[in-house]
Amino acid sequence: MDFTFTEEQQAAAEAARGVFAGVAPDGVPSPALTRGAAVADDFDRALWARLADADLLSLLLDAEYGGAGLDAVALCLVLRESAKVLARVPLLESCAAAAAVQAYGGREWRAGLLSAAGRGEVVLTVAAHGRTGHDPAELAVTARRDGDAWILDGVQTAVPWAHTADYTLVPAHVPADYPVAPVPVDHTAEPAPVPAHLSTPAGADRTVLALIPRGHASVVFAEQVSTTGERLAELRLESARVAARDVIDADGAWEWLRLLLTTGTCALALGLGENVLRMTSEYTGEREQFGFPVATFQAVAVQAADRYIDLRAMEVTLWQAAWRIASGTRGALPASGDVAVAKIWAAEGVRRIVQTAQHLHGGFGADVDYPLHRYHAWAKHLELSLGPAAAHEEALGDLLAAHPLG
Template identity: 45%
Template sequence: GRAVAPVPAWPTLVLGALPLARFGTRAQRAAFLPGVASGEVVLGAALVEPDADDPREPATAARRDGARWRLDGTKTCVPAAHLAARVLVPARTAAGAPGLFLVDPRGAGVRVERQTATNREPLGHLALAGADGEELPGGAAALAWLVERATVGLCAMQVGVTDRALRMTAEYTTGREQFGRPIASFQAVQQRAADAYIDTEAIRLTTWQAAWRLAADRPATTEVAIAKFWASEAAHRVVYAAQHLHGGIGVDVDYPLHRYYLWSKQIELTLGSGTRQLARLGADLAR
């Protein structure tokens, strides 16, 4: 997050390698994880659909074909789809249960079209028409497990994005002078920066809390939603303040700050905005 580097770390390590290591068969792990460790294999997951709001409730269908599965549906905004050796695709079986399936994005029955994200990252639009899929054991539980860790991974990246944007702002405002003094000495600038610092630390704290509970195999649904809420709402305030405190140079594409704003917005809206997280938390409280 701090470098806003367009490398496939999140899709490969979090979306692909983690669920393979946890739920994959011995043959599946042997086929892909050594290549991930050596840096030769890129993986990903297709968690977004145009007609389904919740990745745990996919509209994509999976039908059995002997020992394999055939998948039909559409996935959008798939990270690293043009590089991935395999993409984990959530789909619903005829029995109504969702599951995860390993799909070769260059295989028969798969069409990949390039998309460009808000942060200018290349993504893939996957059209599946009888695409060959290999089931990952675990079913709905594996899918829910993946979605929670994918969400916390986004929150962790947002920590880096906001931390670096805030540090850039501190450096700029202490060096930029107006009326014979650094603008960082003005009370209004200090207050705005202090609020951004509090928001950044709130993102960090809630992310660590959710990550710790997941690492300890404790229930973390509420903590993940809280972390994503802060990573969405608070991060927007941080990068917005950073843009304002930089003035005109903040939106100059020759200056790196604009990339942090775009990355923050992309992360904010991926796997549920702050509003969706509040709705989820409210529904849990109402039970």
């Protein structure tokens, strides 16, 4: 297999570097880390507009919606660049949600939403963390059909950008004994048909995706603040009535979206880790002790080398996962196996990288006028979003047991 990036993917990454070149890598400081700082009320609208002008918000959309028709690899390349400067924009959530609507939504939604999302005029987000952040998101909300609508009840926590996004895509659980809704789903857009590893077995519970507009009468937002200092929201759906046309009831839709969101988070971890290691290299190359740069000390060099190995492992597992999602290639294991491996390395790797960086920076790393503390906060947020490596190792073990390689 050839993991060389295509010209189009490289062009997307180059465009992203141009857009993010002038962005200061300190964002809006967290109130827990900087005295007197306020939580950001909104994302960086000016940066969002520049991303739209560079056609980076429509990467995954087809040409008929003004997009480039690229894939998960291209999106991850752009996300990698955004994390290097801690870009305060809903790039992952909005692009992934739009891609899910394109792949699985009805024609009416695709025609009315996707072009505007690609131009940055409509912002989407996804409720992907469940009730507590530790349970499956698709089980936190239940859905039942009521005539020409669905009724949703439940809670989703830590929803990013929910206060300012125009729509939130909410997964909801439909029990196995609940009849399949007789609503035709238009699958004229790619990807179709659903890959075997994403399809729901007959007689199993299923998940629908509801597009909830901001300001819905039966949705209550509770204020939350992330480790990064950004606003999150706890969404409480209290018998929220959603029209059937606003619900994606398609086999494999949530699983595909979940894998894309997770892989995109791994790309953010990679970009953050790369910049932190670069900052550490520059600092230890300039900081002197006993008349020599501390980078020449064996103990320092060994720690930096170990973190470089982490980065390379994070990178190769990320591109493997992104390639599997983009190509739909079937193998001995479903794509979720590759994503689990990428999550293991991203969650563990980004934590080790920022911890080593703090150690090698000494007291300077704790100076809130220096951006390293911001990278540490973002890394912790990404690590918590990805979940503990041990849980992914257990999931990978279950996959291996169910799909023997020999």
